[in-house]
Amino acid sequence: MPEKSEKPGKTMRNKVALIGGGEKNLGGLLSRAFAASGAKVVVHYHGSQSEAEETVRAVEEAGGQAVAVQGDLTKVADVRRLFDTAVDTFGGVDVAVNTTGMVLRKPILETTEDEYDRMFGINAKAGFFFIQEAGRRLNDNGRIVSIGTSLLAAFTDGYATYAGGKAPLEHFTRAAAKEFADRGISVNVVAPGPMDTPFFYPQETPERVEFHKSQAQGNQLTHIEDIVPVIEFLVTDGWWFTGQTLFPNGGYTTR
Ligand SMILES: NC(=O)c1ccc[n+]([C@@H]2O[C@H](COP(=O)([O-])OP(=O)(O)OC[C@H]3O[C@@H](n4cnc5c(N)ncnc54)[C@H](OP(=O)(O)O)[C@@H]3O)[C@@H](O)[C@H]2O)c1
Numbered sequence: 001m002p003e004k005s006e007k008p009g010k011t012m013r014n015k016v017a018l019i020g021g022g023e024k025n026l027g028g029l030l031s032r033a034f035a036a037s038g039a040k041v042v043v044h045y046h047g048s049q050s051e052a053e054e055t056v057r058a059v060e061e062a063g064g065q066a067v068a069v070q071g072d073l074t075k076v077a078d079v080r081r082l083f084d085t086a087v088d089t090f091g092g093v094d095v096a097v098n099t100t101g102m103v104l105r106k107p108i109l110e111t112t113e114d115e116y117d118r119m120f121g122i123n124a125k126a127g128f129f130f131i132q133e134a135g136r137r138l139n140d141n142g143r144i145v146s147i148g149t150s151l152l153a154a155f156t157d158g159y160a161t162y163a164g165g166k167a168p169l170e171h172f173t174r175a176a177a178k179e180f181a182d183r184g185i186s187v188n189v190v191a192p193g194p195m196d197t198p199f200f201y202p203q204e205t206p207e208r209v210e211f212h213k214s215q216a217q218g219n220q221l222t223h224i225e226d227i228v229p230v231i232e233f234l235v236t237d238g239w240w241f242t243g244q245t246l247f248p249n250g251g252y253t254t255r
Helices: 024-038 049-061 077-089 113-137 162-164 168-183 206-214 224-235
Strands: 016-020 040-045 066-070 093-098 136-148 186-190
Touching: 016 024, 016 049, 016 077, 016 113, 024 040, 024 049, 024 224, 040 049, 040 077, 040 136, 066 077, 077 093, 077 113, 093 113, 093 186, 093 224, 113 136, 113 168, 136 168, 136 224, 162 168, 168 186, 186 224
Parallel strands: 016 040, 016 093, 040 066, 093 136, 136 186
Antiparallel strands: none
16 A cells, blocks of 8 residues: 555645546636646546637646647547546646536437437446546556536436436446555545536426525535535545545535
């Protein structure tokens, strides 16, 4: 077992952090927050190049270092190229957070084979190979976090391929937590409640948005600012917390 760091703390100085979907929304805020704590950041993006460039620019303007890398993470070769780029650019990786995902709200009877494959491609397959490659490439005492959804703990309709596609992350995470523990690498899932980002709204009606708000503290959706500190806790030195799913919801931060 590698040596433990001395004291818990929020600093990420001398760390390299790779963020899947690190260009915008939750991942974009994580990129900026990790950089502000001293990490060098690898900002992965899929289709949103301008947001990735904007995030890299913001990190650099604040005095940090970041690089943007495009990739379709449903392709294992792209997952490997992403980690290769991190190692080639910054000499190693300490923290890998996968925020990628895709949502679909559709009854089982109407769901097509193509929709099923796309949902499981990004939510489950990409999640698996991200953890696999992180396990191969992370430095000792590294940190892996995957983003699930609070639907993992829900009993609801319409989200079979979304919640079902995210559900394997918990099992991949438990297995990886055991398999990587002797190198001091922790592996966890953070599963937020409904978050106020453009990801959330297209599949919801105004009435359902109000219902979700009514179920949360302060009658508001979860903010990305509520979730970032939970992930910071998991990835900074001094804590040992592995193989778990955290279900943080919102209501704390106000705008
Ligand atoms: N917003 C919510 O209500 C909510 C609640 C609980 C959990 N979550 C989870 O939180 C995470 C972040 O969500 P968010 O709200 O911040 O929205 P988001 O920014 O749209 O996050 C999804 C990310 O996945 C990327 N992605 C999609 N397909 C991909 C592919 N084939 N290869 C690589 N990347 C791909 C998207 O890139 P492109 O857009 O360029 O394709 C985007 O960067 C997601 O995993 C989501 O499931 C969201």
